[in-house]
Amino acid sequence: MNKNKRVGYVRVSSMDQNTDRQLDGIETDKLFTDKASGKDTKRPQLQAALDYVREGDVLVVHSMDRLARNTEDLLRTVRELKERHVSVQFVKEGITFSGVQANPMDDLMMTMLGGFAQFERAIIRERQREGIELAKAKGVYKGRKPSLSPEQVSTLRQRAAGGEPKATIARDLGISRETLYQYLRQQEAA
Incomplete structure (x- = not known):
């Protein structure tokens, strides 16, 4: 008998970030973890998770920005999963996109939420750049800690x-x- 599985995917941006809190308390049958920036196209564990899931499975992800680099990538990935009858659950957003039935409202919601997430990341990067420039002007910006002694x-x-x-x-x-x-x-x- 082929039991449907709950497959988790976790992505952190750097090697020192903790993956524990992303799907903490969420039960999964299998978990895939990438330690790579969202803008990085090389996310081998995401590809492994996408190859692993089968019809009837649920891909569980902490949030939309953990799955995709931008709105276009998000829409494509979820669409392809739904075409394979794999559901996608986003824990933070509290939303699941069903792989069983088409729902235009789900598609609209995903497009809007993905767009907001992409906009929010752009605003954060801009604020970070502004903060660094202000710190440099005040002479307090030391830059990144050296990698080597x-x-x-x-x-x-x-x-x-x-x-x-x-x-x-x-x-x-x-x-x-x-x-x-x-x-x-x-x-x-x-």
């Missing part, structure tokens, strides 16, 4: 000067190659 930077530069592959150095230090190159450029500018 001074000792690690010294080691990085010695290894790079010794001809070791940059990708290997970056991987060993747990940084991106771009961050590695930024540290090397700082040395050249000094």
